[in-house]
Amino acid sequence: MKMVFTYENMIFLLRGLEITLIIAFSTIALSFIFGSILGIARFSGKGILAKLSAIYIDTVRNIPLLLFIIGFRFTLPLPPVASAIASMTVFTSAMVAEIVRGGLHSVSHGQWEAAYSQGFSYVGTMIHIILPQAVKKILKPLMSQFVTAIKDTSFCAIIAVHELMYSGMIVMGKFVTSTQAIILYALIAIIYFTLNTALLKLSNKIKF
Amino acid sequence: MDNMIEMKNVSMSFGALEVLKDISLSIKRASKTVIIGPSGSGKSTLLRCINLFERPQKGKIIIDNEEITHLRHRDLCRIRQSIGMVFQAFNLYAHKTVLENLCMAPVLLKKEKYKDVKERALMHLDQVGLSDKIDSYPSKLSGGQQQRVAIARALNMEPKILLFDEPTSALDPEMISEVLNIMTKVAQEDITMIFVTHEMGFASNIADRVLFLNEGIIAEDGTPDEVFNNPKNERTKQFFSKILKHT
Structure with missing residues (x-):
């Protein structure tokens, strides 16, 4: 029986983890930017921009991520990792947008009126009064969405991106017994778990 | 014209x-006007038309000889x-x-020096009796204290007009008097003030x-x-008889 915990296997999995982190954090950074823009645009409620945002968000949120991952890989001339990042960003941005919009809505209307009564413009009120309060409220749901994004990178295994999950499946090919398979999957689960728990613990430390 | x-x-x-x-209505400079009336009578809407929180479909609103009804957002x-x-x-502002x-708007919007604004803010906080709360967050204050800060915040902009939209209606009975006392004090200032309120005692004390x-x-x-004492209108008499029945 071959050993699961060999040096080669571990290095192989770590390389996979590296790709997972690259996809996850690129997705998180890009989704944060696009999601915030979309969320604010939809919140603002008027004009063509708000309508387009709403259509985008509602469409994307109602289609499974896996379809985006596969669809992008087969239709766009992008290398596998880039395609994975693009598809996951398209999906996660819509989620982030709804979290941002929810946060903006949770700031009471009275805060807007107080700012307007003092002479703040719409943009000034947004920047100085509303966004700082919304950020506090969306921090937790946002972090939870980012953890989901990290877990969702495992879907990219289906387009043969060498992230953690796919690397695990390759290593699996060398084994024959179910015990070995279980040990390997448990190891992968522990890696995801540790990474995400650490991230959530870290986010709890953020205070305003 | 001495209408504000x-x-x-x-x-x-x-x-x-x-x-x-x-x-149609003219309000004199530095005068104190109290608007009363049953709920749904339009008192708050009337007040909110003055700073165009509500945009009337017809008519003109003129503030200090400047018509504001057709102003662009920036001028408004x-x-x-x-x-x-x-x-x-x-x-x-909860955050x-x-x-x-008190200092945010004067510094950001009127581009005043922070030092001057802060000095004035401390003076206004002293006026409303909250000098010891300058570093507190609103959530740590009682309703009465929050409203006194809100009055100081409005004063710190050095406004020409002050609008009060039922300032004591959300307060516990005990806190109403502390806020009314401050409002009575503030009413001595040379600012044009309009109060929408149900506090008849306060109204008869300070209103012109x-x-x-x-x-x-x-x-x-x-x-x-x-x-209060010689209402001409039947509806006014009825209103007073209802609200005074229990006092």
């Missing part, structure tokens, strides 16, 4: 509901800097301390003029003594 606020033939509807019906923001408002729900609540609004029409207009 003029309304000319102002009409306002929400859908099919006509809230203000052809209201400039006008609003000189029209303070105190709300029923206080509406202090800012008391001092920051009382308006009784009913179904979007000014049904009564006179000194506190004229309106």
Whole structure:
């Protein structure tokens, strides 16, 4: 029986983890930017921009991520990792947008009126009064969405991106017994778990 | 012309509901006006037309000889800097301390020096008796204290006009008097003030003029003594008999 915990296997999995982190954090950074823009645009409620945002968000949120991952890989001339990042960003941005919009809505209307009564413009009120309060409220749901994004990178295994999950499946090919398979999957689960728990613990430390 | 606020033939509807019906009104500089009336009579809407929180469909609103009804957003923001408002729900900026609540707008919008604004803020906080709370967040203050900070915040903009929209309606009975005391003190200032309130005692103490609004029409207009003691209108008499029955 071959050993699961060999040096080669571990290095192989770590390389996979590296790709997972690259996809996850690129997705998180890009989704944060696009999601915030979309969320604010939809919140603002008027004009063509708000309508387009709403259509985008509602469409994307109602289609499974896996379809985006596969669809992008087969239709766009992008290398596998880039395609994975693009598809996951398209999906996660819509989620982030709804979290941002929810946060903006949770700031009471009275805060807007107080700012307007003092002479703040719409943009000034947004920047100085509303966004700082919304950020506090969306921090937790946002972090939870980012953890989901990290877990969702495992879907990219289906387009043969060498992230953690796919690397695990390759290593699996060398084994024959179910015990070995279980040990390997448990190891992968522990890696995801540790990474995400650490991230959530870290986010709890953020205070305003 | 010594009118600070003029309304000319102002009409306002929400859908099919006509809230203000052809209201014309002049408010003198530095005068203190109290608006009373049953709920749904349009008093808050009338007040909120003065800083264009509500946009009337018809009529003109003139503030300090400048018509504001057709102003662009940017110019309206400039006008609003000189029209303070105190709300029923206080509406202090929840993420800012008391001092920051007072200093933010003057520094950011009127581009004043922070040092000068802070000095003035401390003076106003002393005026409302909250000098010891400058670094507190609004959530740590009682309703009465929050409203006193809100009054100080409005004063710190050095407004020409101060609007009070039912400032004591959300307060516990015990806190109403502390806020009314501050408002009575503030009413000595040379600012044009309009109060929408149900506090008749306060009204008769400080008001030069009382308006009784009913179904979007000014049904009564006179000194506190004229309106409270010799109302001409049947609806006014009925209103007073109802609210005074239990006092």
